[in-house]
Every structure is written in C-alpha cells, then in structure tokens.
Amino acid sequence: MKPLWKISVATTPEAEDAVAELLGTIFGTAVSAYFDVETRASTVSAYFSEKKFSSREVREEIQSGLKRIEDCGLKTGAGKISIAKIRREDWAESWKRHFHPIEIGRSLLIKPSWSKKRPRNGQAVVILDPSLSFGTGQHPTTLFCLREIARCRKIGARQSFLDIGCGSGILAIAAAKLGYTPVCRFDFDSEAVRVARANAKVNGVLQKIKIARGDVTKLAASPKQRFDLVCANLISDLLIAESWKIAVQLKPGGVLVLAGILKSEFAGVRRAFEALNLKLISARSEKGWRSGSFGRAEKFFERTAGCASLTL
Numbered sequence: 001m002k003p004l005w006k007i008s009v010a011t012t013p014e015a016e017d018a019v020a021e022l023l024g025t026i027f028g029t030a031v032s033a034y035f036d037v038e039t040r041a042s043t044v045s046a047y048f049s050e051k052k053f054s055s056r057e058v059r060e061e062i063q064s065g066l067k068r069i070e071d072c073g074l075k076t077g078a079g080k081i082s083i084a085k086i087r088r089e090d091w092a093e094s095w096k097r098h099f100h101p102i103e104i105g106r107s108l109l110i111k112p113s114w115s116k117k118r119p120r121n122g123q124a125v126v127i128l129d130p131s132l133s134f135g136t137g138q139h140p141t142t143l144f145c146l147r148e149i150a151r152c153r154k155i156g157a158r159q160s161f162l163d164i165g166c167g168s169g170i171l172a173i174a175a176a177k178l179g180y181t182p183v184c185r186f187d188f189d190s191e192a193v194r195v196a197r198a199n200a201k202v203n204g205v206l207q208k209i210k211i212a213r214g215d216v217t218k219l220a221a222s223p224k225q226r227f228d229l230v231c232a233n234l235i236s237d238l239l240i241a242e243s244w245k246i247a248v249q250l251k252p253g254g255v256l257v258l259a260g261i262l263k264s265e266f267a268g269v270r271r272a273f274e275a276l277n278l279k280l281i282s283a284r285s286e287k288g289w290r291s292g293s294f295g296r297a298e299k300f301f302e303r304t305a306g307c308a309s310l311t312l
Contacts, residue, residue: 006084008045009062012077013140014262014288015069016042017235019076022065026058035139035287041077055083073264102143104150108174113202124177127203128170141259144284144291145171145231148257152229153178159228160184162249164216165260169196169209171231176205180229186214219245226251232258236265243272252296255281259291266290 007027011019016033023031023046031046059081066079101111109119110126119125149171153159161175163185169192172185183205187193193213200206216238230249232239239246239258250256256278261269263285270280273294283292 002049003085003087005048005051006045006082006086007048007058007062008043008082008084009066010078010080010082011042011044011066012075012288013040013042015074015076016044016139017260018069018072018074019044019066022062022069026061026065027053033139040287051085058083074262102146104143104146104174107150107153107178108146110146110170110174124174126170126173126177128168128173128199140284140286140289141233141261141291142167142170144286145233145257145259146174148255148282148293149175149180149229149231150178152255153180155179160225160251162227162230164230164232164246164249165234167192167196167233169199169211171233172196172209172211173200173203173205175229176200176208177203181208182210183208184210184212184225184227186212188213188215216242216245219249221245221248223249226254228254230254230256232256233260236261236269239269240272243276247273247276247278250296254295256294257291258294259289261290261292263288263290266292 007023009019009023013035016035020031020033023044027046027048031044033042033044035042062081063079066076069076099112101109101115101117103109106120107123108126109117109123110128111117112129113127149161159180161172161180161183163172163175165187167187169185172183176183185196187196190213193211197206197211200209200211216232216234219242221244227249228251230246232246239261247256256273258269258273270292274280278294278296280292281295283290
C-alpha cells in the first residue's frame with residue numbers, strides 16, 4: 001500500500017475554518033481538522049497519495065495566506081507548517097488515538113467503529129470514522145447542532161429535519177437515528193455528498209435520508225416543503241447573505257440552528273435573522289465560536305418549552 005503525504009498547519013480554533021479554506025483553495029482538495037482538548041490547539045491537514053508539489057513553494061504560499069488571515073483580524077497562532085510522508089497504517093492509528101466516543105446527553109452516542117463503548121439503554125448510536133477529508137463531529141459548532149437535535153426531539157411526534165451544508169452527514173444521520181422523518185440534507189461539495197452517503201449506509205439509515213448536492217444560494221424562496229428543525233452550519237457571510245432563503249425553510253413553530261460562526265461575527269448574524277422575525281432562544285460560545293438556535297412566533301415558545309433555554 002502506497003504511503004501518503006501530509007501537509008499540516010498548527011493554528012487556533014478561531015482560525016481553523018479560515019486555514020482549512022486556505023489549504024483547500026491551494027491544493028484543490030478537502031481537508032481535515034483536529035482539535036486537541038489538552039493543548040487547546042487545532043491542526044488542519046491535507047493528504048495526498050503522491051507528492052506533486054515543491055515543499056519550499058508550498059510553505060511560502062501557505063505563509064502568505066496565513067498573513068492574509070491575520071490581516072483580517074483572526075489570530076492564527078504559531079502557524080507551524082509541517083510536511084511529512086506517512087504510512088497509511090500510521091494515519092489510521094493516529095486517528096484512533098485522537099477520536100473518542102462523544103455522548104450527547106442520554107439520547108445519543110457518537111463513536112468510531114473501533115470503540116467498544118456500549119450505549120446506555122435507549123441511547124441511539126452513530127458510527128463515524130474519520131476519513132482523509134472529514135472528521136467525526138468534535139468541532140464545537142457541530143456539537144452544538146447535535147445537542148439541539150437531541151434536545152428538541154419530541155418522542156412520539158413526527159418531526160422533519162433539514163441539514164444545510166452536511167460535511168460528513170453526521171447531523172442528518174443523528175436525526176434519522178433519533179426518529180426525525182423525513183430527513184433531508186445537501187452540500188455544495190460533491191465529495192461531501194459521497195462521504196455522507198457512505199456514512200449513512202454504514203449506519204443503516206441511507207434509505208431514511210434524502211442526500212443531494214445543492215447550493216444554498218439557489219434554495220427556493222417559496223419552498224414546497226418546510227421543516228421542524230433546520231441546521232445551517234455555514235460561514236457567517238453566507239448565513240447573512242442567504243438569511244431569507246434559509247429562514248423560509250422553517251415551519252411555523254420550528255427551530256433554526258445556526259453554527260459555523262466566529263464569536264466576533266455572531267451579532268451580525270443575529271441581527272440578520274431577527275430582522276426576519278426570528279428570536280434567539282439558545283446560544284453557546286466555545287473555543288472562539290458562537291452558535292445559536294432561533295424560533296418564530298409566540299406559539300413557538302409554548303410548543304418548545306423545555307427544548308432550549310437562553311444562555312447569553
């Protein structure tokens with residue numbers, strides 16, 4: 001089995017998405033990111049089956065990109081760049097050391113396939129292994145979405161779910177496992193669509209999820225179908241620019257979960273959606289990120305009492 005080439009950049013949680021976008025743009029490939037709970041540092045990596053680049057030129061291009069990110073006000077930290085040749089077996093084993101099971105309350109367990117952790121009684125299980133391009137949902141914005149999916153689930157009720165920008169498909173898979181139906185999700189990245197389908201198949205919910213390639217900028221302004229719970233884990237600029245198209249996907253009395261937002265940019269996102277008669281009902285800040293859930297109409301607060309509490 002041929003070895004892999006790995007290019008990594010050590011950065012801060014705050015700049016993780018910006019650095020990931022930088023590497024993705026430079027190399028034209030999806031990248032993975034890992035947050036170390038102990039060191040509180042993020043590492044963004046791109047993997048290649050062959051070395052088709054000049055190490056010196058790559059370092060210079062990444063350093064130039066990191067400077068642009070810093071100029072935009074994001075602290076990139078050390079910005080240490082490493083280029084290494086690794087065995088595929090070493091890559092796989094490194095993820096086993098990094099990724100551990102995640103419990104979302106008593107209702108959901110996210111774990112890699114090699115974990116022997118058993119679920120509690122009544123706890124749904126999502127099996128998700130890291131791939132070369134996608135992680136396992138440990139980023140704080142993904143965790144917020146997972147918590148809201150679990151917390152807003154009403155046992156015995158029929159609730160629909162939409163995931164805008166799905167990545168590995170973890171949110172849609174968790175929703176299907178918890179009983180949401182129908183469950184729909186889309187992503188602009190065709191590789192994300194492929195990975196999401198593969199993960200849904202592994203979890204036995206491929207037939208329960210409508211997975212498609214789609215563009216949030218082309219969402220219908222008057223959709224035929226609306227959803228009880230909508231998750232949009234996107235960059236702030238896109239959330240603000242497409243706020244109307246995202247908001248109209250929500251049923252009256254539903255919950256809209258917005259994530260992928262830097263703490264410094266949350267106020268702008270909040271204003272955009274409050275202008276559409278949505279109210280912030282739950283929010284959380286973690287590692288430089290801030291995520292929030294929004295609801296519409298007074299009846300919303302009656303119907304979802306206990307679903308989410310305001311934490312500013």
